[in-house]
């Protein structure tokens with residue numbers, strides 16, 4: 001049997017969005033994130049992080065900085081009993097400045113590559129999985145590959161909601177935070193609406 005997973009955005013969904021965070025000291029876990037992650041894993045979901053980190057291509061920080069930030073994030077989550085199953089990020093940006101990272105890629109959300117890579121590496125059924133984030137790109141990212149989607153109202157979520165959605169990219173659910181998202185996912189059980197297959 002294939003695994004089911006929840007793909008979480010990082011900034012504004014798990015940790016405070018500080019805009020191009022390079023310093024691990026700036027990592028602050030949002031309220032409800034650790035308990036939500038814990039609940040999802042207890043319910044049998046893999047919990048993956050999928051994050052656009054164009055600050056690398058823009059020359060604001062390096063991949064090593066990202067790794068240190070992730071180490072700190074995992075340490076703080078672990079202190080609350082929450083573990084992640086994987087972290088994927090895209091360091092690219094088409095109009096960046098750091099030559100080796102300047103490209104139009106398929107991993108920058110809403111591009112699908114982080115989903116495809118994770119699905120392949122961890123034997124995940126994307127149709128049984130969910131994507132959660134605070135921006136329209138997070139919703140589009142999940143929707144396009146057949147995942148169910150949730151907008152959280154942390155980070156840019158309230159702004160995203162106020163800007164409205166183009167009908168096909170409307171999130172399946174809108175909730176206050178990660179803890180509420182986890183409750184909804186668990187309550188939904190295996191009742192996939194089958195709207196895309």
Ligand SMILES: [Mg+2]
Pocket residue numbers: 009010011012013017133134135155
């Ligand atoms: Mg975000």
Ligand SMILES: [Zn+2]
Pocket residue numbers: 090091092105106107108
């Ligand atoms: Zn990329």
